[in-house]
Amino acid sequence: MAKLFEPIVLRGVTARNRIVISPMCQYSARDGIANEWHLVHLGKFAVGGVGIVFAEATAVVPEGRITHGDLGLWSDAHAQALKPLVAFQKAQGAVPAIQIGHAGRKASMARPWYGNGPLGSADLARGDTPWPIVAPSPEPVGPGWLMPQAMSAAAIAELTRAFAAAAGRADAAGFEALEIHGAHGYLIASFLSPVSNHRNDGYGGDRAGRMRIALEVAAAVRTIWPASKPLFFRISTVDGAEGGWSVEDSVALALELKARGVDVVDCSSGGIAGSATAAGVKRRPGFQVPYAARLKRESGLATMAVGLILDGPQAEAILQAGDADLIAIGREALHDPFWALHAAEALGVGPDFGLWPPQYGWWLERRAATTQR
Ligand SMILES: Cc1cc2nc3c(=O)[nH]c(=O)nc-3n(C[C@H](O)[C@H](O)[C@H](O)COP(=O)(O)O)c2cc1C
Numbered sequence: 001m002a003k004l005f006e007p008i009v010l011r012g013v014t015a016r017n018r019i020v021i022s023p024m025c026q027y028s029a030r031d032g033i034a035n036e037w038h039l040v041h042l043g044k045f046a047v048g049g050v051g052i053v054f055a056e057a058t059a060v061v062p063e064g065r066i067t068h069g070d071l072g073l074w075s076d077a078h079a080q081a082l083k084p085l086v087a088f089q090k091a092q093g094a095v096p097a098i099q100i101g102h103a104g105r106k107a108s109m110a111r112p113w114y115g116n117g118p119l120g121s122a123d124l125a126r127g128d129t130p131w132p133i134v135a136p137s138p139e140p141v142g143p144g145w146l147m148p149q150a151m152s153a154a155a156i157a158e159l160t161r162a163f164a165a166a167a168g169r170a171d172a173a174g175f176e177a178l179e180i181h182g183a184h185g186y187l188i189a190s191f192l193s194p195v196s197n198h199r200n201d202g203y204g205g206d207r208a209g210r211m212r213i214a215l216e217v218a219a220a221v222r223t224i225w226p227a228s229k230p231l232f233f234r235i236s237t238v239d240g241a242e243g244g245w246s247v248e249d250s251v252a253l254a255l256e257l258k259a260r261g262v263d264v265v266d267c268s269s270g271g272i273a274g275s276a277t278a279a280g281v282k283r284r285p286g287f288q289v290p291y292a293a294r295l296k297r298e299s300g301l302a303t304m305a306v307g308l309i310l311d312g313p314q315a316e317a318i319l320q321a322g323d324a325d326l327i328a329i330g331r332e333a334l335h336d337p338f339w340a341l342h343a344a345e346a347l348g349v350g351p352d353f354g355l356w357p358p359q360y361g362w363w364l365e366r367r368a369a370t371t372q373r
Contacts, residue, residue: 032072104187184271312343
């Protein structure tokens with residue numbers, strides 16, 4: 001039996017296998033409300049046999065959206081719109097999960113296909129107007145980007161409450177796993193990193209000060225998010241920038257997150273300067289797996305590996321080496337929504353299309369018999 005297809009128990013939740021759809025923004029919501037695109041986009045991954053499906057970075061307040069098209073969870077109407085998606089995923093045997101976040105100084109951007117940078121005149125003509133943004137320090141991401149306002153301690157406390165309230169709504173919508181987005185240069189990551197945090201109050205300065213907002217958010221979310229449901233936390237394990245956040249910093253953070261009831265650390269990297277995909281870390285298959293391995297070893301937390309994990313055998317090797325507990329798939333799943341079922345085939349699991357939904361599997365079994373050359 002391949003480890004990739006062994007069920008995993010996280011608190012009171014069991015996923016049928018170790019394959020997770022990584023959160024992927026679709027920039028396709030209006031006023032933060034989920035629609036048919038989200039239902040079909042995420043629903044097809046549940047049909048595709050993965051264990052856990054994460055919905056994209058979902059803003060806890062409207063100003064925390066990356067773009068006008070981001071999902072939100074700042075009202076009960078937002079949670080209500082997600083319920084059909086949750087119900088469909090459960091019916092297909094997947095664990096419905098959602099990532100919550102705040103974009104910080106990378107809020108109010110253009111959608112990727114319209115430039116992936118500051119909003120320009122063409123965006124304004126489409127009605128995508130900029131809004132005031134916040135950050136640890138009044139420093140833009142780069143030349144031409146919006147100037148953020150430094151957050152006051154009162155604004156930070158309010159934000160922490162907004163994260164907790166969004167967690168409560170995620171629970172009410174029926175989600176069974178939740179991830180706090182602390183990566184890619186967005187708000188929490190920008191507090192963690194010495195590249196973007198130049199405060200001299202209790203939320204800046206040394207590592208403990210820079211970690212404070214992450215830990216307060218995690219603690220506040222954990223008090224609202226049910227004890228029976230797992231909490232994930234995504235970090236940029238390294239900034240990949242000169243003088244930036246390091247893997248040693250990540251180990252220290254993971255230990256503190258563990259003490260606050262976080263169950264899984266999701267090990268991404270980069271994004272502190274420029275768009276989320278900007279990273280100083282060289283990309284090759286499995287390039288972030290060593291971070292997941294080190295954090296697992298040194299923090300004792302379960303880890304999720306992500307980043308250019310291309311096929312079942314590669315994913316299986318990561319688990320067999322003990323480098324991670326879960327395998328997150330992003331773009332490969334966009335390319336092949338049946339990635340998990342094809343991985344099962346490659347690993348010799350569930351022969352005769354037994355893992356496929358019967359609506360497909362019954363036919364594919366016969367197709368296989370008739371297409372043998
Ligand atoms: C379309 C798209 C949207 C993404 N949106 C998010 C997001 O909402 N939150 C997040 O933490 N990462 C986001 N990412 C990063 C992915 O979750 C993942 O970490 C990254 O794509 C690397 O994995 P891959 O090589 O399997 O694609 C996004 C990536 C893509 C391709």
